[in-house]
Amino acid sequence: MINALQFLRQVVIISLLFVLVGCAPLTTSPDKNDTNVVGQRKVIALVPDAQATEGMRAAGLSGGYQLLDVTDLAGLDLTMLTFRMPEGITGPQAIAALEAAVPTSTVGINHAYRLQQSSSAAQELDYANAMMRWRTDGCRAQVPVGVIDTGIDTTSPALDGARIVTRAFFEGRAAPAAHGTDVASVLANPSRLTDVTIYGANVFGQQDALGLKAGADALVRALDWLAEEDVRFVNLALAGPYNKLLDLAVERSVDRGLILVAAVGNDGPNVDPLYPAGFDGVIAVTAVDADGRIYRNAVRGPHVDIAAPGVDILVPSGGSVRFVTGTSIATPLITARLAADPTLANARSVSDVRKRLAATSAELGRSGRDPVYGHGLALAEDICGD
Numbered sequence: 138m139i140n141a142l143q144f145l146r147q148v149v150i151i152s153l154l155f156v157l158v159g160c161a162p163l164t165t166s167p168d169k170n171d172t173n174v175v176g177q178r179k180v181i182a183l184v185p186d187a188q189a190t191e192g193m194r195a196a197g198l199s200g201g202y203q204l205l206d207v208t209d210l211a212g213l214d215l216t217m218l219t220f221r222m223p224e225g226i227t228g229p230q231a232i233a234a235l236e237a238a239v240p241t242s243t244v245g246i247n248h249a250y251r252l253q254q255s256s257s258a259a260q261e262l263d264y265a266n267a268m269m270r271w272r273t274d275g276c277r278a279q280v281p282v283g284v285i286d287t288g289i290d291t292t293s294p295a296l297d298g299a300r301i302v303t304r305a306f307f308e309g310r311a312a313p314a315a316h317g318t319d320v321a322s323v324l325a326n327p328s329r330l331t332d333v334t335i336y337g338a339n340v341f342g343q344q345d346a347l348g349l350k351a352g353a354d355a356l357v358r359a360l361d362w363l364a365e366e367d368v369r370f371v372n373l374a375l376a377g378p379y380n381k382l383l384d385l386a387v388e389r390s391v392d393r394g395l396i397l398v399a400a401v402g403n404d405g406p407n408v409d410p411l412y413p414a415g416f417d418g419v420i421a422v423t424a425v426d427a428d429g430r431i432y433r434n435a436v437r438g439p440h441v442d443i444a445a446p447g448v449d450i451l452v453p454s455g456g457s458v459r460f461v462t463g464t465s466i467a468t469p470l471i472t473a474r475l476a477a478d479p480t481l482a483n484a485r486s487v488s489d490v491r492k493r494l495a496a497t498s499a500e501l502g503r504s505g506r507d508p509v510y511g512h513g514l515a516l517a518e519d520i521c522g523d
Contacts, residue, residue, distance in 0.1 A: 276329070286372070287314050288305070370395075370476050373414075425448065444467070480493060491512075
């Protein structure tokens with residue numbers, strides 16, 4: 138005969154329907170059937186002013202490139218031009234030619250970024266709050282937060298207490314909204330964070346054999362929007378290869394005072410850093426289980442900043458619950474902890490945020506910051522502003 142806990146676990150396991158995969162191997166140029174880019178023949182230029190915009194437009198057209206789009210990124214003080222490359226021109230050749238024509242430009246291909254969450258068998262029930270020492274009735278959000286992810290199902294009962302503003306940054310059909318809804322539900326769970334406003338940037342409209350993917354151009358547009366809205370903390374539960382377009386957009390966002398919080402990724406302990414977590418200006422989040430052990434697939438390295446529960450995290454799903462695992466699901470726990478902290482309400486420096494996290498964390502690995510756990514387990518004890 139099974140007890141109530143065993144029965145609940147069986148029900149939850151049966152309901153585990155959401156399966157996402159990690160990142161593809163890294164590549165540097167868009168080749169045929171390359172799963173690590175969005176738009177095989179696209180090349181994208183970011184330029185700083187009107188003169189550079191006209192110079193890039195002219196250089197592209199004279200070189201046989203088809204101009205697909207020009208987007209004003211007022212929040213980042215940039216303009217983005219998207220071209221289709223002529224046949225016979227490779228990505229590196231296009232980048233070199235266009236950057237040589239307009240030296241103030243940053244040109245790159247449209248790398249793909251993927252979600253960092255998967256379904257899992259339930260080992261524990263809802264342990265995350267107790268482990269992070271959240272107050273039982275949660276904390277009031279001090280500032281709005283951004284979520285760059287899939288769409289968010291604003292009708293989900295789990296989000297009844299949140300104000301959600303959404304916008305899409307891709308063309309074509311939208312990807313399923315399950316992942317973004319999971320992230321928002323963890324972030325806005327009233328046992329953690331109340332009275333929160335979420336700006337949801339939907340960047341996932343693409344899918345291939347490896348699952349959902351978002352283009353670097355969509356991420357750039359999303360960061361521009363959040364910068365214009367003056368959102369303070371931005372949750373990025375996705376990862377992919379280094380991309381210099383994203384690098385520039387992150388740099389501009391950080392200069393504007395946005396604090397970016399990103400999943401380190403689920404590609405395992407022996408890979409190079411994934412991005413955007415690998416950028417110096419981004420808070421890189423890893424995942425641990427209920428016993429404080431590192432999630433076996435978490436990326437490691439000196440860029441890791443902080444750990445949060447991310448193994449078998451209970452997430453509401455319609456009329457039931459599920460358990461999900463990954464650095465994706467640890468990330469909104471850190472974003473929620475930052476948004477609840479009144480000492481960070483006016484923070485504009487990632488250095489200040491890192492110092493605050495280091496001062497309010499529990500050691501998990503060796504003394505001091507380490508490449509597995511960063512500064513250790515983030516704690517939400519005594520951080521509420523009301």
